[in-house]
Amino acid sequence: MRVLIKQDENKIAQWTANYLIKKINDFNPTIKKPFVLGLPTGSSPIATYKELIRRNKIGDISFKHIITFNMDEYIGIPENHPQSYHSFMYEKLFNHIDIPSENINILKGNASNLEKECIEYEKKILKYGGIDIFLGGIGMDGHIAFNEPGSSLTSRTSIKILCYDTIQANSRFFENDAHQVPSAALTVGVGTIMDAREVLVIVSGYKKARALKEVVEGAVNHMWPASMLQMHPKCILVCDEPSTLEFQVKTVKYFKDIERISTDGSPQ
Numbered sequence: 001m002r003v004l005i006k007q008d009e010n011k012i013a014q015w016t017a018n019y020l021i022k023k024i025n026d027f028n029p030t031i032k033k034p035f036v037l038g039l040p041t042g043s044s045p046i047a048t049y050k051e052l053i054r055r056n057k058i059g060d061i062s063f064k065h066i067i068t069f070n071m072d073e074y075i076g077i078p079e080n081h082p083q084s085y086h087s088f089m090y091e092k093l094f095n096h097i098d099i100p101s102e103n104i105n106i107l108k109g110n111a112s113n114l115e116k117e118c119i120e121y122e123k124k125i126l127k128y129g130g131i132d133i134f135l136g137g138i139g140m141d142g143h144i145a146f147n148e149p150g151s152s153l154t155s156r157t158s159i160k161i162l163c164y165d166t167i168q169a170n171s172r173f174f175e176n177d178a179h180q181v182p183s184a185a186l187t188v189g190v191g192t193i194m195d196a197r198e199v200l201v202i203v204s205g206y207k208k209a210r211a212l213k214e215v216v217e218g219a220v221n222h223m224w225p226a227s228m229l230q231m232h233p234k235c236i237l238v239c240d241e242p243s244t245l246e247f248q249v250k251t252v253k254y255f256k257d258i259e260r261i262s263t264d265g266s267p268q
């Protein structure tokens with residue numbers, strides 16, 4: 001696991017967008033060999049999405065041959081609900097880039113058969129040869145996608161009941177009313193994320209500091225599902241300074257020293 005400590009959200013966004021653009025351009029995607037990108041919602045990736053949009057507009061990156069798979073979607077709200085993850089993704093990214101709509105995959109939280117929807121999603125990821133890079137965020141309780149504390153660390157795409165902390169945290173998007181937040185969601189599993197060839201996770205703000213400490217310094221533990229990323233061969237956590245405030249001093253020093261030495265930009 002590589003932990004990058006950036007000054008603030010803007011620096012995170014610039015680094016993450018640069019990294020993705022380089023990886024995608026080096027891959028040189030074509031219609032026959034598309035690049036497969038996993039994407040998150042939430043506030044963490046918004047600045048990165050803005051930067052990707054800007055870079056798309058100036059021609060640094062094209063999304064024409066990129067296939068996207070989103071991490072999760074609420075169950076029980078319409079796709080056109082302003083807080084659905086469908087709406088979020090179109091508003092924050094897809095409406096502003098050159099991605100063909102048929103390349104976009106988002107779980108359908110209103111599918112008549114939700115279990116089948118999950119199985120088909122996994123099959124579709126496999127059909128494209130797996131995910132090249134999964135971009136993600138983590139919750140304050142250490143969840144990844146909607147894999148809440150106590151989730152199996154080898155889980156596949158499935159239906160999840162959201163825990164109170166997540167409902168409370170996400171109520172900020174639902175007029176601060178926890179009752180309006182859906183109580184369940186469809187989500188890729190921890191195992192689905194672990195199968196990606198690379199995982200990039202954005203962590204920002206002091207409110208994530210406890211989770212980040214557990215994920216990086218703690219043991220692999222299902223009560224902090226994102227801690228499973230310690231087992232991933234190519235995972236980068238891109239953090240801002242405030243999110244690292246609960247780290248031991250030696251952890252910060254260790255990762256900063258590695259970055260000073262590292263020249264090839266590859267995960268350690």
Ligand code: GLP
Pocket residue numbers: 040041042043044045071072136137138139140144145146166170
């Ligand atoms: C949400 C989403 C996750 C997201 C996380 C963090 O509930 N299901 O995919 O990564 O919580 O959200 P934020 O970036 O807004 O802190």
